[in-house]
Amino acid sequence: MISNPLLIFIAAFIVNNILLMRYIGLCPFFGVSTSLSTAFGMSTAVLFVMLLSTWVTWIIFHFVLIPLDLVFLRTAAFILVIATLVQFVEMFLKKNFKTLYTAMGIYLPLITTNCAILAVTFLVIDYKYSLFQSTIFAIGTALGFGLVIILFSAIRERLEFAPISRSFKGYPIAFIAASLVALAFLGFVGLFGLTL
């Protein structure tokens, strides 16, 4: 198990990239990567919510579920906490931080069902990370998500005007482009001895 914070960050950011290497969070990946501005809004919202929800669920797991011997409620507890948290954050931002709220816009409520958020909260429990390591892991994962989704939105803006045969238009060519991007990311495997 990796314990060096820098390695945790690089593993989460590039080597085990959540979208391309772990295949988590693909629905928003193909949904919002159609233009640069939507990709940017989505990745800001993911960074924000991922960090908050990792903290909250880590604290709940270690200080509520374990002492009370309720570990089997993990799945139900986490998803309800995240759903409530997102609603609460949305109301708070709308009232106090208008600019941040408009930047994240409609993506905030959509994030509740984003499997990337829930996956990170499960993974930090499975890897037995401390709160500090979990924070690094969440930041790395969210930045990796943002990097790929922004890079990919540029590719998809190009694909809009490319001459593609009819049956490959839309999703099929997006998947094949994703395959090539993933192939490029496969080149990072082995960096600092980090594996898939």
Place this chain on the structure above:
Amino acid sequence: MKQKVNHLKYLTEGIIIENPILILMIGLCPTLATSITARDALGMGIAASFVLICSNIVVSAIRKFVVDSIRIPIFIIVISTFVTIVDYVMQAYTPALYRVLGVFVPLIVVNCIILGRAEAFAYKHNIFDSFLDGLGKSIGFTLIIVIMGIIREYLSRGSIFNFVIGPKFLISNPMLFMIFPPGGFLLIGIFKAIINKFILKKEVID
């Protein structure tokens, strides 16, 4: 007679015309991540199918008592109950499979197919129809994930369900590309293109 045809439609729709993966493009994460070998794919398909069918039945059974404004949290609790059951049963009886599937077992709870069917179908229909709808969608999901698993396992190891059948050159020079993430993306892209060519012809041309 007309009524009977109508019921069967719910079952058959999910397999091809409304196939959750290929047509509706939801539930992609488990499809790509767990279709590395045919056996893992079948395990994932059965686990997700169990949750989908059970949650459809329960949501349909309680639909008369559920208050409309808090229905989504209730659906999530129903789904996560079944996910927890699957999680613990797999941990106890198929530990090897559970280790391979890893975080994707608890992640069934956010699989869009399941919440989507609870909201769009089971909440409005009776128990039997919901069961048929869940069964149909489950067959559609499991079918595609197992086909992908078979293709990826055959090309990367020359075997299907761990039975070695491939020609010699495939076993000595396997396409390792297919077990890595790029292979999964490529395969589903090709699947989708084939579907566009034969089934969705009219919509694509528009």
